[in-house]
Amino acid sequence: MNINESPIIVGLDIGTTKIAVIAGRKNEYGKLEILGFGRSESNGVQHGKVLNIDHTIKAVHQALKNCSDSNPELEIGEVYVGIAGHHIKSIQTRGDLVRQDPEVEIRRTEIETLINDQKKSFIPPGDEIIEVIPQDYRVDNISNIKDPIGYIGVKVGANFHIITGDRNAIKNIKRAVDRSSLTTKDLVLQPLASASAVMSEQDMEAGVAILDIGGGTSDLAIFHDGILKHTAVIPYGGENITNDIKVGLGVMKTQAEALKVQFGSALATEANANAFITIPGLRGMPAKQISVRNLAEIIQARMEEILDFVCFELKKVGLDSRSLNGGLIITGGGSQLKHLIQLSEYATGLNARIGYPNEHLAPNHLDELKAPMYSTCIGLMLKGFNDFDNQVKRYYDANPQKFELNKKQKEVKVEEVSVAEVVVPVESADKEKEQKQKKVKVKAVPEIPKEPFWDKFKGRLIDLFKEEDDHVIK
Numbered sequence: 001m002n003i004n005e006s007p008i009i010v011g012l013d014i015g016t017t018k019i020a021v022i023a024g025r026k027n028e029y030g031k032l033e034i035l036g037f038g039r040s041e042s043n044g045v046q047h048g049k050v051l052n053i054d055h056t057i058k059a060v061h062q063a064l065k066n067c068s069d070s071n072p073e074l075e076i077g078e079v080y081v082g083i084a085g086h087h088i089k090s091i092q093t094r095g096d097l098v099r100q101d102p103e104v105e106i107r108r109t110e111i112e113t114l115i116n117d118q119k120k121s122f123i124p125p126g127d128e129i130i131e132v133i134p135q136d137y138r139v140d141n142i143s144n145i146k147d148p149i150g151y152i153g154v155k156v157g158a159n160f161h162i163i164t165g166d167r168n169a170i171k172n173i174k175r176a177v178d179r180s181s182l183t184t185k186d187l188v189l190q191p192l193a194s195a196s197a198v199m200s201e202q203d204m205e206a207g208v209a210i211l212d213i214g215g216g217t218s219d220l221a222i223f224h225d226g227i228l229k230h231t232a233v234i235p236y237g238g239e240n241i242t243n244d245i246k247v248g249l250g251v252m253k254t255q256a257e258a259l260k261v262q263f264g265s266a267l268a269t270e271a272n273a274n275a276f277i278t279i280p281g282l283r284g285m286p287a288k289q290i291s292v293r294n295l296a297e298i299i300q301a302r303m304e305e306i307l308d309f310v311c312f313e314l315k316k317v318g319l320d321s322r323s324l325n326g327g328l329i330i331t332g333g334g335s336q337l338k339h340l341i342q343l344s345e346y347a348t349g350l351n352a353r354i355g356y357p358n359e360h361l362a363p364n365h366l367d368e369l370k371a372p373m374y375s376t377c378i379g380l381m382l383k384g385f386n387d388f389d390n391q392v393k394r395y396y397d398a399n400p401q402k403f404e405l406n407k408k409q410k411e412v413k414v415e416e417v418s419v420a421e422v423v424v425p426v427e428s429a430d431k432e433k434e435q436k437q438k439k440v441k442v443k444a445v446p447e448i449p450k451e452p453f454w455d456k457f458k459g460r461l462i463d464l465f466k467e468e469d470d471h472v473i474k
Contacts, residue, residue, distance in 0.1 A: 006385070007388055008025045008035060008074075010036075011376075011377040011380030011384070012080065012082070012377075012380070013082050015042055015214055015376075016046060016047060016214060016217070017042050017215030018041060018333075019063040020373075021036070021063045021064055022034060022037050022067075022369070022377045022378065023067065027362050032378070032381060034366065036070050038063045038064060038065065040059050040063040040066060042059050045216070046216060047237075048084040048190075048214070053175055056176045060176065076182065079177065079182050079185060080185050080186050080381065080384045082376050083165060083170065083187045084217055084233055085169060088163065088164070088189070089164050089165070092161060093160045094157065094158075097114045097156050097157065098155050105152055106151050106153070114157075115160075116132075118132045121162060128167040128170050131162070132162050133161040133162070135228060135229070136158065137156065140153040140154055146226060146227075161228055161231070163189055170187065173187070188379075189231065190214075192383075193376045194210060194219065194376045195210040195223070197355075197375040197379035198329055198331050198356060199355070202326075204226045206324070206325040207224040207326050208328070209324055210223075211306075211328060211330045212331050213238060213306070213330065213332040214237045214333065214334065214376075215238050219232075219332075222317060222319060224317075236306050236309075237306075238260075238334040244298050245299070248298045249290050250288070251279060251290070252282075260337075264299050265300075266296070266300055266338065266340040267296065270296070273292075275291075276292065277295070300343065303343055308347070314348075324350060328351070328353075329352075329355040330353070331357075332373060333372065335354050357379070360378060360382060361378070
C-alpha cells in the first residue's frame with residue numbers, strides 16, 4: 001500500500017443490544033467514505049461484558065455477513081474494538097523522566113518512554129491497563145504544556161489518566177474477536193471513541209461532558225481546557241429502562257421496548273395525561289390499557305438516576321456549568337428519547353444537545369449512519385486513522401481499490417409484536433352527551449432504527465492512545 005494512501009479501517013462495536021461493523025477509508029478531503037456496513041442483534045453481552053462467547057461470536061458473524069452483503073468485495077481482517085462495562089476504572093498518576101541530554105530538544109521517543117513507564121503502575125490484582133492518557137506535561141519549571149515536543153529541559157513529566165479493566169473481561173472480548181476470524185488491532189474505551197466522533201476542538205477548549213447512553217451502560221467522558229479530565233461508566237442504560245417498563249406496567253419485554261420507542265418520553269409533564277395505549281391480551285386474555293403519563297414517569301425516574309451519576313462525576317473532578325461552557329453532549333441510542341434534552345438541562349444545569357457523527361462522514365454515506373447509536377463505531381474508525389496518520393501502527397491493505405457501498409442493502413427485519421391503540425378522550429361541548437373518544441390506531445412495533453476529530457485530537461492528544469454498550473434505545 002502507498003504510504004500516502006489511506007488504509008481501510010474497520011470499527012467493531014460489541015454492545016449489549018447490537019453488534020455493529022463499519023468499514024471505510026478517508027478521502028482526499030479527510031472525510032470517511034463508508035465501504036461496508038453491517039449490524040445484528042447482540043446476544044451474550046450484558047452491561048458491556050461478554051458473558052456467553054459462543055452467542056457473541058454468532059452475533060459478530062451475522063454482523064460481518066451483513067457487512068459483506070453491503071460490499072461483497074470487501075475483506076475484513078483487522079478491527080478496532082470498543083470496550084466498556086462495569087469493570088472499567090480509572091486512576092490518576094504522575095510520571096517524570098530525567099533526560100540524558102538536556103541541550104537537545106525533547107523527541108517523540110522520550111514521550112513514548114514516559115508513557116510506557118506508566119504501564120508499570122500498581123493496579124488492583126486481576127485488572128489490566130487499557131489506556132494510558134497523558135493530560136498535561138511539565139518541562140522543568142514550565143507547567144500546563146499540551147505538547148512538549150521541541151522543548152529543552154532537564155526533566156519532562158506529565159499527569160496521566162490510566163484506564164483499567166478486569167483482565168478476564170478483556171480476554172473474553174479478545175477471544176470472541178479472535179474466534180470470529182478477526183484480529184484485534186486495538187481496544188479502545190468506548191466513551192473516548194464516542195467523544196472523538198461527536199466533539200470538536202472548540203468543544204474541548206470550552207469544556208464539555210460526553211454522555212453515551214448505550215443498551216447496558218452509559219459512558220461518560222469529561223474534557224476541560226483541552227484535555228481529558230475524567231472518564232466513568234454508569235451502570236445503567238436503555239435496557240434498564242425497558243426492564244423498568246416491563247415490570248412496572250406488567251407487559252412483555254418486546255412490548256416494553258415498543259412502548260419506550262414509540263410513546264416514551266423523558267419528561268412526565270410533557271406526556272398527555274388523557275392518552276392511553278391499548279395492548280391486546282395474550283392467548284385470549286383481556287386487553288390492557290396503559291397510561292402514557294405512567295409510561296413517562298417510569299422512564300423519567302431511570303433517566304434522572306443516570307443524570308444524577310453525571311452530576312456526581314462532575315463534582316468529583318470539581319467541574320460544573322461554569323467550567324463546562326460546551327455543556328453536555330448526549331449520544332448513543334438512548335439519546336433519542338423524546339424530551340431528554342429538557343430533562344438533562346434541568347437535572348445537570350448544563351446546556352445540552354444531541355451528538356451526531358455526521359461531520360466526519362463523506363456525502364456517500366448511508367442515512368442510517370447519521371444516528372447517534374453509531375457514534376462509537378465511527379469513533380473507533382477515527383482512532384484507527386489517527387494511529388495511521390501518526391505512524392503508531394502498520395497497515396496492510398488488502399483492498400487498495402475503492403468500492404461503492406451497496407445502498408440497496410437489506411434492512412434488518414423486526415418482527416411485529418402487537419397492535420396497540422392510543423385512546424385520547426375528547427370532551428364534548430354538551431356535558432349531557434356521552435364523552436366521545438378519538439382513537440388513533442398504531443402498531444406497537446419498534447421502528448427500525450436508522451443504522452446508521454480523531455483528526456482534531458491529533459494536535460492536542462496525539463499520544464492519547466499510543467500503545468506498545470439497539471434499537472433506537474435499549
